[in-house]
Amino acid sequence: MSCVRYLMHRRLLRHLSKSVCEHRLHGWQRNQSRLIRTSSKAMTIMPAWVIDQYGNNDVLRFTNNASFPIINYPNEVIIKVFAAGLNPLDVSMRGGYGSATMAMKRDPLNIKQTGSEFPLILGRDVSGVIMECGLDVKYFRERDEVWAAIPPWKQGSLAEFVVLSANEISHKPKSISHTQAAAIPYVATTAWSALVNTGGLSKDNCANKRILILGGSGGVGTFAIQMLKAWGAHVTVTCSHNAEQFVKGLGADHVVDYTAGPVEELLSALEKFDLVLDNIGGDTEQWALGLLKPWTGAKYVTLVTPFLRNTDQLGVADGMLQTAATVATKVIKHLVKGVHYRWGFFAPSGPALDEIGKMVDAGQIRAVVEEMFSFSQVPQAFNKVEKGHARGKTVVEISKGGS
Ligand SMILES: NC(=O)C1=CN([C@@H]2O[C@H](COP(=O)(O)OP(=O)(O)OC[C@H]3O[C@@H](n4cnc5c(N)ncnc54)[C@H](OP(=O)(O)O)[C@@H]3O)[C@@H](O)[C@H]2O)C=CC1
Structure with a gap:
């Protein structure tokens, strides 16, 4: 034209x-x-x-x-x-x-x-x-x-x-x-979008699944721990030493202090996971996908993505192209190793909040x-x-x- x-x-x-x-x-x-x-x-x-x-x-x-x-x-x-x-x-x-x-x-x-x-x-x-x-x-x-x-x-x-x-x-x-x-709403709908919509988890398929939350003591982590525990998952969390009792009080089964040494070594000594939720980003994805059970449909979902930064720096069209190229390359790179690489995003949702509200009223989730x-x-x-x-x-x- x-x-x-x-x-x-x-x-x-x-x-x-x-x-x-x-x-x-x-x-x-x-x-x-x-x-x-x-x-x-x-x-x-x-x-x-x-x-x-x-x-x-x-x-x-x-x-x-x-x-x-x-x-x-x-x-x-x-x-x-x-x-x-x-x-x-x-x-x-x-x-x-x-x-x-x-x-x-x-x-x-x-x-x-x-x-x-x-x-x-x-x-x-x-x-x-x-x-x-x-x-x-x-x-x-x-x-x-x-x-x-x-x-x-x-x-x-x-x-x-x-x-x-x-x-x-x-x-x-x-x-x-x-x-x-x-x-609750912003961190809850973010966790819901990442774990349910992207990660494929639900209250009916979580029992005994092993989930790792990297960065469990903040807003998203404190909500995700409670939701996953209410759904019967086994939850491992990384946080700093002084948050250990706090996240255990929310239901975390196992806590790894990321300040105590190379966290990837501490985590790789554990049984492998069905899903990793990454709230930290940075170089985490260099090692976190190796903690998943390969060829079982296990997923790594990161909330720290370059999407908005790309569009800020390159403009909307070029930024989206760059983003699509980056994510496609990473998905394929990890798929051949038998694990799924995904980006999670906040998604506003009244219906998700309806479900979360029921869990709050049932005493399964408390506001932190x-x-x-x-x-x-x-x-x-x-x-x-x-x-x-x-x-x-x-x-x-x-x-x-x-x-
Ligand atoms: N993609 C999206 O749409 C969204 C993305 N996000 C992103 O998700 C992330 C989490 O958000 P939110 O929970 O609200 O953030 P918070 O700031 O509430 O929590 C982050 C937590 O991570 C801990 N932490 C920092 N470094 C490490 C580390 N190396 N290992 C383990 N824990 C660590 C911090 O505590 P301490 O430093 O004391 O250890 C803090 O408790 C943020 O990066 C945010 O930008 C959030 C919402 C939507």
Whole structure:
């Protein structure tokens, strides 16, 4: 296609999509303005922590004038945030990590011409209460207490309100508070995606499987240990010495202190594994696949991938090509040795959270809150996450309204 024809095609696409959006929004304007009218003018703005540029903690800015979230599609809900969870991803995003992919996800064909992503609100976990439901939302009602993991291309939960799709949210487990609930969704849906969707594990096939979690004392690890133990797996964990009792208390069967010597030697003395979940990355994959039982369908799943870094550095198209080439080479290289090499990714999922919520209410999984901060202490909360050595999750209480 010539350049001119491509540009005309793009303009036409933009025009068509705008009309579709306007048509979709038509019914919504009345709804939205009703929300704004009935809730007084103050509801058009809200308090939030935002960033206006990428950088270190200095870029975090508190404002009382952040835009109130708007329901754009009929399957969306507005949630009043009681508690927000922070993850290492928030620290990375504050520095610009993933910005190219996030921009593409927010507005794939540049149809809405959203331009700048700023002011950007961080915070990937939310627990709160539904204030307003879109017309197509059937499973949830106003005043329902819900929890969710927020996709990185959406505005986050370090704000009074957040808007999400109904398929991304789930009813909050009744047995835990909002601050406890905000410690679970992002790490839980990441672990679920890595272990269930990518690793092929389920409650029906885990009994006596040998699973190794590299990096078990952080957010993902503390959730994964509990889920796998509830499903009957034998769980070995690596962590530093001072986390040993902590991960054993969550159910880990065997703990290897990675600071006590070359961890690959300590691990290779053990019986081989059916699945390795790698939360550490780096040179780990040079030796971790050798710990798997070959020719049995055993899998290595790493959560530390170069995907976003590639698209940040090379642009979306070249970055994706580079990523596909890298992963294909690695998959083939290990397949001929009889083991499966996979990348795991966070995937927002209300239905997965429904299942996880049942496990929480059944007492099989507990929230591991390492430290709590108030809404005014968001920079301190970022400092805490940035220091690493996590022993569970960092949570920010946004509003006192929740239990
Ligand atoms: N691909 C995706 O979509 C996602 C990827 N991730 C990635 O998964 C990883 C884990 O996330 P999360 O659990 O939230 O991170 P945390 O920071 O909560 O936990 C990391 C843990 O690893 C421990 N650790 C560090 N180095 C080692 C080591 N060499 N061996 C064993 N343990 C070690 C740390 O404790 P200590 O240093 O004291 O040992 C810490 O407890 C991160 O790299 C994150 O970026 C997370 C979510 C989604």
